[in-house]
Amino acid sequence: MGQINLTQVTKSFGDVNVIPPLDLNINDGEFTVFVGPSGCGKSTLLRLIAGLEDITSGKIEIDGQDATELPPAKRGLAMVFQSYALYPHMSVRKNIAFPMKMAGMDEAEQKKRIEAAAKALNLTDYLDRRPGQLSGGQRQRVAIGRAIVREPSAFLFDEPLSNLDAALRVGMRLEISEMHKRLATTMIYVTHDQVEAMTMADKIVVLQAGVIEQVGSPLELYRRPRNKFVAGFIGSPKMNLIEGKLASEHSVHTIGIRPEHIDVSTTEGAWQGTVGVAEHLGSDTFIHIHGIPGCDPLTVRAGGDVDVRHGDTVYLTPQAQHIHKFGADGLRLD
Protein backbone atom coordinates (compact mmCIF):
# COMPACT_ATOMS: atom_id res chain seq x y z
CA MET A 1 0.00 0.00 0.00
CA GLY A 2 1.20 3.49 -0.65
CA GLN A 3 -1.64 5.97 -0.74
CA ILE A 4 -0.47 9.47 0.18
CA ASN A 5 -2.85 12.37 0.79
CA LEU A 6 -1.85 15.97 1.47
CA THR A 7 -4.55 18.24 2.87
CA GLN A 8 -4.07 22.01 3.08
CA VAL A 9 -0.34 21.54 3.58
CA THR A 10 1.72 24.72 3.98
CA LYS A 11 5.36 25.41 4.63
CA SER A 12 7.03 28.64 5.67
CA PHE A 13 10.68 29.32 6.40
CA GLY A 14 10.52 32.27 8.76
CA ASP A 15 8.41 34.88 7.03
CA VAL A 16 8.82 33.28 3.62
CA ASN A 17 5.86 31.19 2.59
CA VAL A 18 7.27 28.60 0.18
CA ILE A 19 4.20 26.38 -0.06
CA PRO A 20 0.80 28.02 0.18
CA PRO A 21 -2.09 25.69 1.13
CA LEU A 22 -1.84 22.67 -1.13
CA ASP A 23 -3.98 19.55 -1.64
CA LEU A 24 -2.70 16.49 -3.43
CA ASN A 25 -3.64 12.83 -3.62
CA ILE A 26 -1.18 10.21 -4.76
CA ASN A 27 -2.71 6.83 -5.45
CA ASP A 28 -1.25 3.48 -4.52
CA GLY A 29 1.19 2.19 -7.09
CA GLU A 30 1.26 5.41 -9.04
CA PHE A 31 4.45 6.92 -10.47
CA THR A 32 4.04 10.61 -9.69
CA VAL A 33 6.52 13.20 -10.89
CA PHE A 34 6.86 16.66 -9.34
CA VAL A 35 8.23 18.93 -12.00
CA GLY A 36 8.93 22.64 -12.15
CA PRO A 37 11.70 25.17 -12.48
CA SER A 38 14.42 25.58 -9.82
CA GLY A 39 13.06 26.98 -6.59
CA CYS A 40 9.45 26.02 -7.32
CA GLY A 41 9.19 24.07 -4.06
CA LYS A 42 9.17 20.57 -5.53
CA SER A 43 12.05 19.29 -3.39
CA THR A 44 10.58 20.97 -0.32
CA LEU A 45 7.28 19.22 -0.97
CA LEU A 46 9.08 15.87 -1.22
CA ARG A 47 10.96 16.57 2.02
CA LEU A 48 7.67 17.40 3.74
CA ILE A 49 6.28 14.05 2.65
CA ALA A 50 9.50 12.33 3.79
CA GLY A 51 9.31 14.03 7.17
CA LEU A 52 12.74 15.66 6.81
CA GLU A 53 11.00 19.03 7.12
CA ASP A 54 8.06 19.74 9.40
CA ILE A 55 4.97 21.16 7.76
CA THR A 56 3.77 24.54 9.03
CA SER A 57 0.12 23.56 8.89
CA GLY A 58 -2.11 20.96 7.27
CA LYS A 59 -2.14 17.19 7.31
CA ILE A 60 -0.22 14.38 5.63
CA GLU A 61 -1.81 10.94 5.52
CA ILE A 62 -0.02 7.80 4.44
CA ASP A 63 -2.22 4.77 3.88
CA GLY A 64 -5.03 6.42 5.78
CA GLN A 65 -2.88 7.04 8.87
CA ASP A 66 -2.10 10.57 10.00
CA ALA A 67 1.66 10.85 9.45
CA THR A 68 2.00 14.57 10.06
CA GLU A 69 3.84 14.14 13.35
CA LEU A 70 5.68 10.92 12.53
CA PRO A 71 9.49 10.96 12.26
CA PRO A 72 10.91 10.04 8.81
CA ALA A 73 11.75 6.44 9.65
CA LYS A 74 8.24 5.69 10.92
CA ARG A 75 6.53 6.75 7.71
CA GLY A 76 7.50 3.61 5.82
CA LEU A 77 9.01 5.60 2.97
CA ALA A 78 12.44 5.24 1.38
CA MET A 79 14.31 8.07 -0.24
CA VAL A 80 16.97 8.28 -2.94
CA PHE A 81 18.95 11.51 -2.84
CA GLN A 82 20.47 13.52 -5.66
CA SER A 83 23.89 13.25 -4.05
CA TYR A 84 23.34 9.48 -3.48
CA ALA A 85 24.04 10.12 0.24
CA LEU A 86 25.79 6.79 0.71
CA TYR A 87 27.72 6.15 3.91
CA PRO A 88 31.30 6.57 2.67
CA HIS A 89 32.85 4.55 5.49
CA MET A 90 30.72 1.46 4.88
CA SER A 91 30.97 -1.16 2.14
CA VAL A 92 28.17 -1.45 -0.40
CA ARG A 93 26.86 -4.46 1.53
CA LYS A 94 26.74 -2.50 4.79
CA ASN A 95 25.17 0.50 3.09
CA ILE A 96 22.35 -1.67 1.79
CA ALA A 97 22.04 -3.48 5.12
CA PHE A 98 21.91 -0.28 7.20
CA PRO A 99 18.13 0.33 7.17
CA MET A 100 17.50 -3.36 7.96
CA LYS A 101 20.06 -3.23 10.78
CA MET A 102 18.30 -0.17 12.20
CA ALA A 103 15.00 -2.04 11.98
CA GLY A 104 16.54 -4.96 13.88
CA MET A 105 15.86 -7.48 11.11
CA ASP A 106 17.44 -10.91 11.53
CA GLU A 107 20.74 -11.53 9.75
CA ALA A 108 19.53 -14.32 7.46
CA GLU A 109 16.70 -12.19 6.11
CA GLN A 110 19.08 -9.26 5.67
CA LYS A 111 21.46 -11.42 3.68
CA LYS A 112 18.67 -12.72 1.48
CA ARG A 113 17.41 -9.23 0.68
CA ILE A 114 20.89 -7.83 0.03
CA GLU A 115 21.60 -10.61 -2.44
CA ALA A 116 18.27 -10.16 -4.20
CA ALA A 117 18.76 -6.40 -4.46
CA ALA A 118 22.37 -6.75 -5.61
CA LYS A 119 21.29 -9.21 -8.31
CA ALA A 120 18.49 -6.97 -9.54
CA LEU A 121 20.78 -3.96 -9.66
CA ASN A 122 23.92 -5.65 -11.03
CA LEU A 123 25.87 -4.94 -7.88
CA THR A 124 26.81 -8.48 -6.88
CA ASP A 125 30.50 -8.00 -7.79
CA TYR A 126 30.76 -4.73 -5.90
CA LEU A 127 29.27 -5.66 -2.53
CA ASP A 128 32.57 -5.43 -0.69
CA ARG A 129 33.69 -2.14 -2.22
CA ARG A 130 33.35 1.26 -0.68
CA PRO A 131 31.17 3.91 -2.37
CA GLY A 132 34.31 5.90 -3.24
CA GLN A 133 35.44 3.06 -5.50
CA LEU A 134 32.26 3.08 -7.59
CA SER A 135 31.16 5.12 -10.58
CA GLY A 136 28.26 7.57 -10.36
CA GLY A 137 25.81 5.12 -11.91
CA GLN A 138 26.85 2.34 -9.55
CA ARG A 139 26.52 4.64 -6.54
CA GLN A 140 23.02 5.56 -7.59
CA ARG A 141 22.21 1.84 -7.87
CA VAL A 142 23.47 1.30 -4.33
CA ALA A 143 21.25 4.14 -3.14
CA ILE A 144 18.31 2.47 -4.87
CA GLY A 145 19.29 -0.89 -3.38
CA ARG A 146 19.30 0.64 0.08
CA ALA A 147 15.78 1.89 -0.60
CA ILE A 148 14.45 -1.36 -2.08
CA VAL A 149 15.46 -3.68 0.77
CA ARG A 150 13.21 -1.83 3.17
CA GLU A 151 10.20 -2.77 1.04
CA PRO A 152 8.77 0.70 1.64
CA SER A 153 5.19 1.66 0.92
CA ALA A 154 6.52 4.40 -1.35
CA PHE A 155 9.82 5.48 -2.88
CA LEU A 156 10.82 9.13 -2.92
CA PHE A 157 13.37 10.22 -5.52
CA ASP A 158 14.93 13.67 -5.24
CA GLU A 159 16.43 14.47 -8.65
CA PRO A 160 18.28 11.15 -8.61
CA LEU A 161 19.73 11.41 -12.09
CA SER A 162 21.00 15.00 -12.09
CA ASN A 163 24.56 14.03 -11.22
CA LEU A 164 24.86 11.47 -14.00
CA ASP A 165 26.02 12.10 -17.57
CA ALA A 166 23.46 12.16 -20.37
CA ALA A 167 23.93 8.57 -21.58
CA LEU A 168 23.77 7.07 -18.09
CA ARG A 169 20.74 9.17 -17.31
CA VAL A 170 18.74 7.60 -20.13
CA GLY A 171 19.78 4.13 -18.97
CA MET A 172 18.92 4.75 -15.31
CA ARG A 173 15.62 6.34 -16.33
CA LEU A 174 14.64 3.08 -17.99
CA GLU A 175 15.85 1.03 -15.03
CA ILE A 176 13.76 3.06 -12.60
CA SER A 177 10.70 2.78 -14.86
CA GLU A 178 11.20 -0.98 -15.13
CA MET A 179 11.63 -1.21 -11.38
CA HIS A 180 8.32 0.58 -10.97
CA LYS A 181 6.56 -1.85 -13.31
CA ARG A 182 8.09 -4.81 -11.47
CA LEU A 183 7.45 -3.64 -7.89
CA ALA A 184 4.23 -1.71 -8.56
CA THR A 185 5.06 0.46 -5.54
CA THR A 186 4.11 4.11 -5.27
CA MET A 187 6.93 6.35 -6.44
CA ILE A 188 7.28 10.10 -6.12
CA TYR A 189 9.96 11.54 -8.30
CA VAL A 190 11.23 15.10 -8.30
CA THR A 191 12.90 16.52 -11.37
CA HIS A 192 13.32 19.78 -13.26
CA ASP A 193 13.72 17.82 -16.48
CA GLN A 194 10.40 17.67 -18.28
CA VAL A 195 11.66 14.82 -20.50
CA GLU A 196 12.10 12.65 -17.41
CA ALA A 197 8.65 13.72 -16.26
CA MET A 198 7.01 12.89 -19.58
CA THR A 199 8.71 9.54 -20.07
CA MET A 200 8.40 8.13 -16.56
CA ALA A 201 5.25 9.48 -14.99
CA ASP A 202 1.76 8.09 -14.63
CA LYS A 203 0.89 11.45 -13.18
CA ILE A 204 2.72 14.75 -13.42
CA VAL A 205 2.37 17.52 -10.87
CA VAL A 206 3.58 20.82 -12.33
CA LEU A 207 4.65 23.29 -9.66
CA GLN A 208 5.51 26.95 -9.74
CA ALA A 209 6.31 29.02 -6.65
CA GLY A 210 4.87 26.31 -4.41
CA VAL A 211 1.56 26.29 -6.24
CA ILE A 212 0.29 23.30 -8.22
CA GLU A 213 -0.33 24.57 -11.74
CA GLN A 214 -1.74 21.31 -13.08
CA VAL A 215 -2.00 17.63 -12.26
CA GLY A 216 -2.53 15.07 -14.97
CA SER A 217 -1.11 12.33 -17.13
CA PRO A 218 1.80 13.32 -19.40
CA LEU A 219 -0.40 13.33 -22.50
CA GLU A 220 -3.17 15.30 -20.80
CA LEU A 221 -0.64 17.96 -19.89
CA TYR A 222 0.80 17.93 -23.38
CA ARG A 223 -2.54 18.06 -25.12
CA ARG A 224 -4.52 20.31 -22.81
CA PRO A 225 -2.21 22.48 -20.67
CA ARG A 226 -4.33 24.39 -18.19
CA ASN A 227 -2.39 27.62 -18.54
CA LYS A 228 0.48 29.29 -20.35
CA PHE A 229 3.03 28.20 -17.74
CA VAL A 230 2.27 24.50 -18.15
CA ALA A 231 2.03 24.96 -21.92
CA GLY A 232 5.53 26.42 -21.98
CA PHE A 233 7.01 23.98 -19.47
CA ILE A 234 5.80 20.66 -20.86
CA GLY A 235 7.08 19.69 -24.28
CA SER A 236 10.46 20.10 -25.90
CA PRO A 237 11.21 22.31 -27.73
CA LYS A 238 8.85 24.66 -25.93
CA MET A 239 5.42 25.62 -27.23
CA ASN A 240 5.38 28.90 -29.14
CA LEU A 241 3.18 31.42 -27.38
CA ILE A 242 2.04 34.12 -29.78
CA GLU A 243 0.38 37.37 -28.78
CA GLY A 244 -0.88 40.37 -30.74
CA LYS A 245 -2.22 40.35 -34.27
CA LEU A 246 -2.02 36.61 -34.96
CA ALA A 247 -3.76 35.88 -31.64
CA SER A 248 -6.51 38.40 -32.21
CA GLU A 249 -7.34 36.64 -35.50
CA HIS A 250 -8.57 33.89 -33.16
CA SER A 251 -10.19 36.49 -30.88
CA VAL A 252 -7.96 35.55 -27.92
CA HIS A 253 -5.08 37.15 -25.99
CA THR A 254 -2.52 34.42 -26.70
CA ILE A 255 -2.38 31.42 -28.95
CA GLY A 256 -0.02 28.51 -28.40
CA ILE A 257 1.29 26.21 -31.07
CA ARG A 258 3.85 23.45 -30.53
CA PRO A 259 6.89 23.38 -32.84
CA GLU A 260 5.85 19.96 -34.13
CA HIS A 261 2.40 21.25 -35.13
CA ILE A 262 3.62 23.77 -37.66
CA ASP A 263 4.05 22.79 -41.32
CA VAL A 264 6.99 24.42 -43.01
CA SER A 265 7.36 25.12 -46.70
CA THR A 266 9.71 27.16 -48.87
CA THR A 267 6.96 28.14 -51.29
CA GLU A 268 3.66 28.82 -49.56
CA GLY A 269 1.96 29.08 -46.18
CA ALA A 270 0.01 31.29 -43.80
CA TRP A 271 2.94 33.07 -42.14
CA GLN A 272 6.20 34.24 -43.63
CA GLY A 273 9.51 34.41 -41.76
CA THR A 274 13.28 34.19 -42.05
CA VAL A 275 15.41 31.35 -40.76
CA GLY A 276 17.70 32.41 -37.92
CA VAL A 277 19.35 29.21 -36.75
CA ALA A 278 18.59 25.71 -38.02
CA GLU A 279 19.65 22.92 -35.64
CA HIS A 280 20.07 19.66 -37.58
CA LEU A 281 19.76 16.72 -35.21
CA GLY A 282 19.61 14.13 -37.97
CA SER A 283 16.20 12.80 -37.03
CA ASP A 284 14.70 16.28 -36.65
CA THR A 285 15.51 19.83 -37.55
CA PHE A 286 14.71 22.61 -35.09
CA ILE A 287 14.31 25.84 -37.03
CA HIS A 288 14.27 29.17 -35.20
CA ILE A 289 12.40 31.67 -37.31
CA HIS A 290 12.34 35.45 -37.07
CA GLY A 291 9.79 37.85 -38.43
CA ILE A 292 6.59 36.31 -37.06
CA PRO A 293 4.79 39.11 -35.19
CA GLY A 294 4.16 38.42 -31.48
CA CYS A 295 6.71 35.60 -31.14
CA ASP A 296 10.39 36.01 -31.82
CA PRO A 297 11.92 33.63 -32.53
CA LEU A 298 9.30 31.05 -33.35
CA THR A 299 10.49 27.46 -33.19
CA VAL A 300 9.48 24.81 -35.69
CA ARG A 301 10.25 21.14 -35.53
CA ALA A 302 10.63 19.77 -39.03
CA GLY A 303 11.81 16.45 -40.44
CA GLY A 304 15.47 15.59 -40.55
CA ASP A 305 15.65 15.97 -44.31
CA VAL A 306 14.45 19.58 -44.46
CA ASP A 307 17.24 21.63 -45.92
CA VAL A 308 16.99 25.27 -44.84
CA ARG A 309 19.78 27.64 -43.92
CA HIS A 310 20.31 30.88 -42.13
CA GLY A 311 18.62 33.74 -44.01
CA ASP A 312 16.23 31.55 -46.07
CA THR A 313 12.64 32.69 -46.33
CA VAL A 314 10.14 30.08 -45.17
CA TYR A 315 6.35 29.84 -45.01
CA LEU A 316 4.60 28.36 -42.02
CA THR A 317 1.14 26.92 -41.55
CA PRO A 318 -0.06 26.04 -38.03
CA GLN A 319 -2.22 22.93 -37.80
CA ALA A 320 -5.60 24.41 -36.86
CA GLN A 321 -6.69 21.51 -34.65
CA HIS A 322 -3.54 21.94 -32.51
CA ILE A 323 -3.87 25.62 -31.71
CA HIS A 324 -4.19 26.29 -27.95
CA LYS A 325 -6.04 29.42 -26.88
CA PHE A 326 -5.32 31.38 -23.69
CA GLY A 327 -7.01 34.39 -22.13
CA ALA A 328 -5.36 37.52 -20.78
CA ASP A 329 -5.14 35.82 -17.34
CA GLY A 330 -3.02 33.07 -18.92
CA LEU A 331 -5.69 30.37 -18.48
CA ARG A 332 -6.80 28.01 -21.21
CA LEU A 333 -10.03 29.10 -22.87
CA ASP A 334 -11.63 25.95 -24.28
Place this chain on the structure above:
Amino acid sequence: MARAVTNQRKAINTAAAWAVGLLIFFPILWTILTSFKTEATAIADPPVFLAFDWTLENYSAVMERSNYARFLWNSIIIAGGSTILGIIVAVPAAWSMAFVPSKRTKDILLWMLSTKMLPAVGVLYPIYLIFIKLGILDSRIGLVIVIMLINLPIIVWMLYTYFKEIPVDILEAGRMDGASLKDEIIYILTPMAVPGIASTLLLNFILAWNEAFWTLNLTAAKAAPLTAFIASYSSPEGLFYAKLSAASTMAIAPILILGWFSQKQLVSGLTFGAVK
Protein backbone atom coordinates in the same frame (compact mmCIF):
# COMPACT_ATOMS: atom_id res chain seq x y z
CA MET B 1 50.79 31.01 -17.77
CA ALA B 2 51.82 28.64 -15.05
CA ARG B 3 54.39 29.98 -12.65
CA ALA B 4 57.79 28.70 -13.68
CA VAL B 5 59.76 26.95 -10.93
CA THR B 6 63.39 26.71 -11.91
CA ASN B 7 65.82 24.38 -10.18
CA GLN B 8 67.72 27.32 -8.81
CA ARG B 9 64.58 28.81 -7.34
CA LYS B 10 63.68 25.44 -5.87
CA ALA B 11 67.11 25.17 -4.21
CA ILE B 12 66.80 28.65 -2.70
CA ASN B 13 63.33 27.91 -1.39
CA THR B 14 64.47 24.61 0.10
CA ALA B 15 67.42 26.27 1.82
CA ALA B 16 65.23 29.07 3.15
CA ALA B 17 62.67 26.57 4.48
CA TRP B 18 65.41 24.61 6.25
CA ALA B 19 66.85 27.82 7.71
CA VAL B 20 63.48 28.86 9.12
CA GLY B 21 62.83 25.33 10.39
CA LEU B 22 66.19 25.19 12.18
CA LEU B 23 65.71 28.67 13.62
CA ILE B 24 62.42 27.58 15.15
CA PHE B 25 63.86 24.28 16.35
CA PHE B 26 67.13 25.75 17.63
CA PRO B 27 66.03 26.52 21.22
CA ILE B 28 64.86 22.93 21.63
CA LEU B 29 68.06 21.58 20.08
CA TRP B 30 70.15 23.84 22.35
CA THR B 31 68.23 22.66 25.40
CA ILE B 32 68.82 19.02 24.47
CA LEU B 33 72.54 19.63 23.83
CA THR B 34 72.96 21.56 27.07
CA SER B 35 71.36 18.72 29.02
CA PHE B 36 74.38 16.56 28.09
CA LYS B 37 76.96 19.15 29.19
CA THR B 38 78.52 19.71 32.59
CA GLU B 39 77.36 22.84 34.43
CA ALA B 40 80.71 24.47 33.59
CA THR B 41 80.47 23.80 29.85
CA ALA B 42 76.84 24.91 29.88
CA ILE B 43 77.77 28.46 30.78
CA ALA B 44 81.09 28.52 28.85
CA ASP B 45 81.79 31.63 26.80
CA PRO B 46 82.02 31.33 23.84
CA PRO B 47 79.38 28.58 23.90
CA VAL B 48 80.38 25.07 22.86
CA PHE B 49 78.19 23.50 20.21
CA LEU B 50 79.08 19.82 19.85
CA ALA B 51 82.72 19.40 20.90
CA PHE B 52 82.29 18.76 24.61
CA ASP B 53 82.45 15.74 26.89
CA TRP B 54 78.96 14.27 26.72
CA THR B 55 77.64 13.29 30.11
CA LEU B 56 74.47 11.84 31.58
CA GLU B 57 75.18 13.16 35.06
CA ASN B 58 72.46 15.86 34.83
CA TYR B 59 69.84 13.20 34.14
CA SER B 60 70.90 11.06 37.07
CA ALA B 61 71.02 14.15 39.31
CA VAL B 62 67.51 15.16 38.24
CA MET B 63 66.17 11.64 38.68
CA GLU B 64 67.73 11.49 42.12
CA ARG B 65 66.36 14.83 43.26
CA SER B 66 62.83 14.63 41.82
CA ASN B 67 60.20 12.01 41.31
CA TYR B 68 59.96 12.27 37.50
CA ALA B 69 57.45 9.45 37.22
CA ARG B 70 54.95 11.24 39.47
CA PHE B 71 55.15 14.47 37.47
CA LEU B 72 54.87 12.51 34.21
CA TRP B 73 51.83 10.63 35.53
CA ASN B 74 50.17 13.89 36.57
CA SER B 75 50.82 15.36 33.13
CA ILE B 76 49.30 12.33 31.43
CA ILE B 77 46.23 12.41 33.67
CA ILE B 78 45.69 16.15 33.29
CA ALA B 79 46.31 16.32 29.52
CA GLY B 80 44.48 13.06 28.80
CA GLY B 81 41.61 13.69 31.18
CA SER B 82 40.96 17.24 30.02
CA THR B 83 41.08 16.11 26.38
CA ILE B 84 38.61 13.27 26.82
CA LEU B 85 36.27 15.36 28.96
CA GLY B 86 36.54 18.17 26.41
CA ILE B 87 35.59 15.89 23.52
CA ILE B 88 32.61 14.52 25.43
CA VAL B 89 31.32 18.04 26.00
CA ALA B 90 32.28 19.38 22.58
CA VAL B 91 30.87 16.69 20.27
CA PRO B 92 27.20 17.38 21.06
CA ALA B 93 27.87 21.14 21.10
CA ALA B 94 29.58 21.07 17.70
CA TRP B 95 26.90 18.71 16.35
CA SER B 96 24.09 21.08 17.24
CA MET B 97 25.93 24.12 15.90
CA ALA B 98 26.79 22.39 12.63
CA PHE B 99 23.51 20.65 11.91
CA VAL B 100 20.77 22.56 13.70
CA PRO B 101 22.17 26.08 13.78
CA SER B 102 20.13 28.92 15.18
CA LYS B 103 20.34 32.58 14.28
CA ARG B 104 22.85 33.09 17.07
CA THR B 105 25.17 30.15 16.35
CA LYS B 106 27.81 32.29 14.63
CA ASP B 107 27.72 34.77 17.53
CA ILE B 108 28.10 32.00 20.09
CA LEU B 109 31.08 30.57 18.24
CA LEU B 110 32.75 33.98 18.12
CA TRP B 111 31.96 34.61 21.75
CA MET B 112 33.51 31.27 22.69
CA LEU B 113 36.63 32.16 20.78
CA SER B 114 36.75 35.61 22.35
CA THR B 115 37.17 34.02 25.78
CA LYS B 116 40.57 32.88 24.53
CA MET B 117 41.54 36.53 24.12
CA LEU B 118 41.03 37.25 27.80
CA PRO B 119 44.35 37.27 29.70
CA ALA B 120 44.26 34.20 31.93
CA VAL B 121 45.65 36.13 34.86
CA GLY B 122 42.49 38.23 34.82
CA VAL B 123 40.49 35.33 36.21
CA LEU B 124 43.23 33.82 38.35
CA TYR B 125 41.88 35.19 41.64
CA PRO B 126 38.25 34.14 41.14
CA ILE B 127 39.29 30.68 40.03
CA TYR B 128 41.83 30.36 42.82
CA LEU B 129 39.18 31.28 45.37
CA ILE B 130 36.64 28.90 43.84
CA PHE B 131 39.24 26.14 43.97
CA ILE B 132 39.90 26.84 47.66
CA LYS B 133 36.17 26.88 48.42
CA LEU B 134 35.65 23.59 46.59
CA GLY B 135 38.76 22.08 48.12
CA ILE B 136 40.23 21.16 44.75
CA LEU B 137 43.37 23.26 44.89
CA ASP B 138 46.41 21.14 43.98
CA SER B 139 44.19 18.30 42.77
CA ARG B 140 44.26 16.57 39.40
CA ILE B 141 40.51 16.75 39.01
CA GLY B 142 40.58 20.53 39.47
CA LEU B 143 43.23 20.92 36.78
CA VAL B 144 41.46 18.52 34.42
CA ILE B 145 38.36 20.73 34.65
CA VAL B 146 40.08 24.08 34.32
CA ILE B 147 42.28 23.01 31.41
CA MET B 148 39.33 21.38 29.68
CA LEU B 149 37.45 24.67 30.01
CA ILE B 150 40.23 26.84 28.62
CA ASN B 151 40.71 24.57 25.61
CA LEU B 152 37.02 23.91 25.01
CA PRO B 153 36.54 26.79 22.54
CA ILE B 154 39.29 25.37 20.34
CA ILE B 155 37.87 21.83 20.52
CA VAL B 156 34.38 23.03 19.65
CA TRP B 157 35.67 25.17 16.79
CA MET B 158 37.72 22.34 15.31
CA LEU B 159 34.94 19.78 15.57
CA TYR B 160 32.43 22.29 14.20
CA THR B 161 34.64 22.80 11.14
CA TYR B 162 34.87 19.04 10.57
CA PHE B 163 31.17 18.42 11.07
CA LYS B 164 30.31 21.23 8.67
CA GLU B 165 32.11 19.29 5.96
CA ILE B 166 29.85 16.26 6.38
CA PRO B 167 26.99 16.47 3.88
CA VAL B 168 23.63 16.86 5.61
CA ASP B 169 22.16 14.50 2.97
CA ILE B 170 24.03 11.60 4.53
CA LEU B 171 22.61 12.30 7.97
CA GLU B 172 19.15 12.68 6.47
CA ALA B 173 19.58 9.38 4.65
CA GLY B 174 20.36 7.90 8.05
CA ARG B 175 17.18 9.41 9.48
CA MET B 176 15.16 7.95 6.58
CA ASP B 177 16.84 4.59 7.23
CA GLY B 178 15.57 4.60 10.79
CA ALA B 179 18.62 5.82 12.70
CA SER B 180 17.83 7.56 15.99
CA LEU B 181 19.92 10.55 17.05
CA LYS B 182 22.15 8.19 19.02
CA ASP B 183 22.53 5.80 16.05
CA GLU B 184 23.23 8.75 13.80
CA ILE B 185 26.10 9.93 16.01
CA ILE B 186 27.51 6.45 16.63
CA TYR B 187 27.17 4.82 13.21
CA ILE B 188 27.36 7.74 10.79
CA LEU B 189 28.73 10.99 12.18
CA THR B 190 31.56 9.75 14.37
CA PRO B 191 33.07 7.25 11.89
CA MET B 192 32.98 9.91 9.19
CA ALA B 193 34.57 12.49 11.49
CA VAL B 194 37.25 10.15 12.89
CA PRO B 195 40.19 11.94 11.18
CA GLY B 196 38.90 15.26 12.49
CA ILE B 197 38.26 13.98 15.98
CA ALA B 198 41.72 12.36 16.06
CA SER B 199 43.55 15.55 15.16
CA THR B 200 41.43 17.52 17.61
CA LEU B 201 42.37 15.02 20.33
CA LEU B 202 46.04 15.26 19.46
CA LEU B 203 46.20 19.03 19.30
CA ASN B 204 44.28 19.43 22.49
CA PHE B 205 46.48 16.89 24.25
CA ILE B 206 49.57 18.86 23.19
CA LEU B 207 48.05 22.18 24.29
CA ALA B 208 47.06 20.71 27.65
CA TRP B 209 50.48 19.10 28.11
CA ASN B 210 52.25 22.41 27.50
CA GLU B 211 49.87 24.53 29.56
CA ALA B 212 51.92 26.24 32.28
CA PHE B 213 49.98 29.18 33.70
CA TRP B 214 47.23 27.25 35.43
CA THR B 215 49.27 24.17 36.24
CA LEU B 216 51.88 26.31 38.00
CA ASN B 217 49.40 28.51 39.83
CA LEU B 218 46.92 25.90 40.96
CA THR B 219 49.26 23.11 42.05
CA ALA B 220 51.85 22.70 44.76
CA ALA B 221 53.08 19.16 45.19
CA LYS B 222 50.37 16.54 44.79
CA ALA B 223 49.00 17.37 41.34
CA ALA B 224 52.05 19.10 39.85
CA PRO B 225 52.70 18.04 36.26
CA LEU B 226 55.89 18.28 34.20
CA THR B 227 55.62 22.06 33.78
CA ALA B 228 56.06 22.38 37.54
CA PHE B 229 58.88 19.84 37.32
CA ILE B 230 60.76 22.17 34.92
CA ALA B 231 59.96 25.25 36.96
CA SER B 232 61.39 23.66 40.08
CA TYR B 233 64.83 23.74 38.42
CA SER B 234 64.85 27.45 37.69
CA SER B 235 65.76 29.01 40.95
CA PRO B 236 66.69 32.63 41.57
CA GLU B 237 69.87 31.79 43.49
CA GLY B 238 72.52 29.95 41.45
CA LEU B 239 71.49 28.75 38.00
CA PHE B 240 71.87 25.15 37.05
CA TYR B 241 71.47 25.39 33.28
CA ALA B 242 72.48 21.83 32.52
CA LYS B 243 70.12 20.35 35.09
CA LEU B 244 67.33 22.65 34.03
CA SER B 245 67.92 21.55 30.44
CA ALA B 246 67.87 17.89 31.43
CA ALA B 247 64.58 18.40 33.25
CA SER B 248 63.15 20.30 30.27
CA THR B 249 64.24 17.62 27.85
CA MET B 250 62.60 14.96 29.97
CA ALA B 251 59.42 17.01 30.16
CA ILE B 252 59.11 17.74 26.46
CA ALA B 253 60.37 14.39 25.17
CA PRO B 254 57.03 12.52 25.41
CA ILE B 255 55.09 15.22 23.61
CA LEU B 256 57.85 15.72 21.04
CA ILE B 257 57.76 12.02 20.20
CA LEU B 258 53.95 12.04 20.02
CA GLY B 259 54.04 15.11 17.77
CA TRP B 260 56.67 13.58 15.53
CA PHE B 261 54.69 10.41 14.89
CA SER B 262 51.38 12.20 14.44
CA GLN B 263 52.60 15.16 12.39
CA LYS B 264 50.83 14.00 9.24
CA GLN B 265 47.55 13.73 11.13
CA LEU B 266 48.11 17.10 12.79
CA VAL B 267 48.93 18.97 9.60
CA SER B 268 46.00 17.50 7.71
CA GLY B 269 43.79 18.27 10.69
CA LEU B 270 44.88 21.87 11.01
CA THR B 271 44.61 22.64 7.31
CA PHE B 272 41.32 20.76 6.95
CA GLY B 273 38.80 22.68 4.91
CA ALA B 274 41.35 25.38 4.14
CA VAL B 275 41.59 24.31 0.52
CA LYS B 276 38.43 23.19 -1.17
